[in-house]
Amino acid sequence: MNPDWLDKIRWDENGLVPVIAQEAGTNDVLMFAWMNREALARTVELGEAVYWSRSRRKLWHKGEESGHTQKVHEIRLDCDEDVVLLKVEQAGAIACHTGRHSCFFQKLEADGWQSVEPVLKDPHSIYK
């Protein structure tokens, strides 16, 4: 593929673009992360989500440690060309490092934020 498609994206001042990962089938929003040019190119090459870890300042092949990889079914770009949406197949149905299906497990209730999604796997058994 002509690499021009990477130029269409309006990378921010740090060379990053926000990325939403959505589960194919259920349409659940699983997580939110960032990519740089290399991460997105690698994602397409590999067919699995590769993000840019802002805290560790390196490429992060999602699931490399946990096994919870994300097989990419589709890549979308928004109207302003500055946000990417991935439709993925989530290995183990666990996207969150807490062992939950989705990272968005806290819900605003009358008494504040409440965890409303079950832990499917003990994080200690996910990360050795």
Added chain:
Amino acid sequence: MNPDWLDKIRWDENGLVPVIAQEAGTNDVLMFAWMNREALARTVELGEAVYWSRSRRKLWHKGEESGHTQKVHEIRLDCDEDVVLLKVEQAGAIACHTGRHSCFFQKLEADGWQSVEPVLKDPHSIYK
């Protein structure tokens, strides 16, 4: 509600948090935007999405001009407490300023980004 819930959010260096708007029912991801503290407080107060427009540097009650407001059904927060997910009912089923259902209408194909979602309403008739 005790305003402590706003303190749980890890606002970025500009006092903002990224927000994903997802359609209740279909689970379609409609758009991505930003909120500051005031925008999120106002969203809860009003029951409709109020964002912070980074370009116009002001609060933006989504749909104030177009009528395409977003009634908020649920507010979620991610594991790192730095991303918000709204579940909304989208007025007119149109979230995008291009007149499309979702802002994520460009799909990466072998020959680059292709528009794959129909324009439901002419944007010239949306914005007078």
